[in-house]
Amino acid sequence: MRPIHYLRCLAGIVTREGLRFLNQRGRFFSALVRPLVWLAIFATGFQFVLGVSIIPPYQTYIPYSVYIAPGLIAMIDMFNGMLSSLSMVYDREMGSMRILMVSPLPRWFLLTAKLLAGVIVSVVQSYGFLAIARLWDIAPPWYGYITVLPALVLAGLMLGALGLLLSSAIRQLENFASVMNFVIFPMFFASSALYPLWRVKEASLWLYYVCLANPFTHAVELIRFALYGSVEPNSAAVLVAATAVFLTLAVYGYDPAKGLMARRVAD
Amino acid sequence: MSDAAPAFSVQGLGHRFGSRRVLKDVGFEIAAGDFTVLLGLNGAGKTTLFSLATRLYAQAEGTIRVFGIDIRANPSDCLRQIGVVFQQPTLDLDLSVEQNLYYHAALHGLSHRQAKARIDAEIPRLGLADRLHDKVRRLSGGQRRRVEIARALLHQPRLLLLDEPTVGLDIESRQFLLDHVRGLCREEDIAALWATHLIDEVGEGARVVVLHKGEVLAAGSAVQVLGDNRPAAMRAAFEALVREADTA
Numbered sequence: 001m002r003p004i005h006y007l008r009c010l011a012g013i014v015t016r017e018g019l020r021f022l023n024q025r026g027r028f029f030s031a032l033v034r035p036l037v038w039l040a041i042f043a044t045g046f047q048f049v050l051g052v053s054i055i056p057p058y059q060t061y062i063p064y065s066v067y068i069a070p071g072l073i074a075m076i077d078m079f080n081g082m083l084s085s086l087s088m089v090y091d092r093e094m095g096s097m098r099i100l101m102v103s104p105l106p107r108w109f110l111l112t113a114k115l116l117a118g119v120i121v122s123v124v125q126s127y128g129f130l131a132i133a134r135l136w137d138i139a140p141p142w143y144g145y146i147t148v149l150p151a152l153v154l155a156g157l158m159l160g161a162l163g164l165l166l167s168s169a170i171r172q173l174e175n176f177a178s179v180m181n182f183v184i185f186p187m188f189f190a191s192s193a194l195y196p197l198w199r200v201k202e203a204s205l206w207l208y209y210v211c212l213a214n215p216f217t218h219a220v221e222l223i224r225f226a227l228y229g230s231v232e233p234n235s236a237a238v239l240v241a242a243t244a245v246f247l248t249l250a251v252y253g254y255d256p257a258k259g260l261m262a263r264r265v266a267d
Numbered sequence: 268m269s270d271a272a273p274a275f276s277v278q279g280l281g282h283r284f285g286s287r288r289v290l291k292d293v294g295f296e297i298a299a300g301d302f303t304v305l306l307g308l309n310g311a312g313k314t315t316l317f318s319l320a321t322r323l324y325a326q327a328e329g330t331i332r333v334f335g336i337d338i339r340a341n342p343s344d345c346l347r348q349i350g351v352v353f354q355q356p357t358l359d360l361d362l363s364v365e366q367n368l369y370y371h372a373a374l375h376g377l378s379h380r381q382a383k384a385r386i387d388a389e390i391p392r393l394g395l396a397d398r399l400h401d402k403v404r405r406l407s408g409g410q411r412r413r414v415e416i417a418r419a420l421l422h423q424p425r426l427l428l429l430d431e432p433t434v435g436l437d438i439e440s441r442q443f444l445l446d447h448v449r450g451l452c453r454e455e456d457i458a459a460l461w462a463t464h465l466i467d468e469v470g471e472g473a474r475v476v477v478l479h480k481g482e483v484l485a486a487g488s489a490v491q492v493l494g495d496n497r498p499a500a501m502r503a504a505f506e507a508l509v510r511e512a513d514t515a
Contacts, residue, residue, distance in 0.1 A: 001343060001376060002376075004376070004378075005375075005376025006376070008373050008376050008377065008378060009373050009374055009375075009376055011373060012369065012370050012372070012373020012374055013370075013373070013374075015369070015370070015373070016359070016362070016366070016370045019362055019366055020359070020361065020362070023361045023362070024361075095353055095355035095356060095357040096357045096358070096359055098321070098323060098351075098353050098355075098357055099357045099370075099371060099374065100374065101321075101322070101323055102321045102322070102323070102346055102349070102351055103346065103374035103375060104342075104343040104344070104345075104346040104347045104375060104376075105343070105374070105376070106343070110374075255325075
């Protein structure tokens with residue numbers, strides 16, 4: 001197998017993911033509506049409850065809606081990562097996963113290609129959200145729309161890799177509800193998406209450390225800084241490391257000889 | 268890769284799910300151009316054998332070779348030679364027939380042009396030329412199976428593995444698939460392993476491997492194994508083989 005075969009395979013997986021996304025218009029709208037509901041209702045209701053002082057990267061006092069916008073973009077990435085994980089579990093139950101797995105290309109490549117395809121869908125949705133969010137005066141500088149791209153990709157990779165890892169561990173589709181309860185909600189609330197970390201620190205020191213250790217916090221912060229043209233190197237490093245760990249474990253999980261695939265059939 | 272080597276050979280193959288042994292010392296060979304029926308009741312271990320041959324399960328005991336290549340040592344070269352039709356439907360229902368086929372072609376590294384040429388060659392033979400742009404969801408069970416066979420042939424494999432491909436199909440669709448695959452063996456020298464529990468799918472000139480409770484009871488031509496090639500006589504011979512194994 002030569003590099004061109006790898007490229008064709010990647011293009012095929014990305015095209016399929018894109019077609020599935022276009023076919024499921026409901027998925028696109030719900031992915032947009034969810035953060036918009038937070039922006040239009042939650043942020044409006046809370047703007048007088050939660051004061052946000054001047055913190056980097058912002059140079060002035062900002063409305064609460066501006067503060068939570070990066071967290072809502074990361075939320076889009078997280079839901080996409082989990083949805084792609086859900087679709088892997090669905091594919092496995094429905095059998096179409098077998099077609100992916102009998103490709104002669106190495107399994108690590110197939111899973112990485114699947115991950116990249118999901119990230120592309122996430123990025124498109126994030127830009128869709130950013131465009132609509134202008135109606136709520138979420139207006140980063142023009143260059144922010146360019147500098148945020150690598151942050152969106154990195155955050156998408158980390159959350160997608162987490163989704164892949166979960167999909168290798170989830171036995172049945174029904175168990176997906178617990179992913180909502182035990183992964184999505186805790187990761188979202190124990191992060192800097194809705195409140196700045198200095199506020200969390202004032203309220204509870206242990207929660208502050210939990211938030212700091214949460215890779216989702218770093219996804220939010222990387223996107224927040226990138227929207228204003230700056231880089232948050234610690235967050236970038238955490239995301240790279242977390243992506244590597246999650247993806248390695250997912251590839252292990254899908255290895256027929258070692259991981260959970262072997263153990264699952266043994267049960 | 269050696270052309271003199273059998274298309275598919277299994278030696279001493281065993282597999283366990285936990286403490287339950289589902290395959291034990293399984294061994295047989297298929298030559299290029301052979302149509303071989305893997306005959307066994309439900310639970311005989313047919314699907315496990317297919318899962319091992321396609322690397323969905325890791326193989327711990329024995330060897331599987333495809334045209335002389337050990338699948339464990341070189342899975343990529345083996346998988347390139349294999350076309351698979353799984354027992355469970357594996358098409359994406361929300362994509363069109365054509366989109367499903369292009370996806371599979373890409374997974375095997377085919378370019379768009381190569382894929383189009385292969386689709387144009389396979390789809391009319393299976394009578395699906397006018398359904399190419401339809402969503403798979405709108406196709407009947409028999410048509411979906413035909414798409415799966417076309418898909419399995421896109422990358423021009425020399426070995427076709429079909430796991431109970433006729434389950435749930437009417438008599439006409441079953442016969443169509445059987446005739447098509449037997450034609451491929453005869454005319455294109457493709458080796459096929461056709462798993463089934465339906466004895467009347469054995470047909471004339473086929474080779475038979477009888478698998479029961481994870482063990483090969485007999486292997487050879489239909490006449491050698493079942494003493495006859497008429498369905499009623501074959502069924503009686505098969506039942507006798509199974510009974511004998513159960514009482515042994």
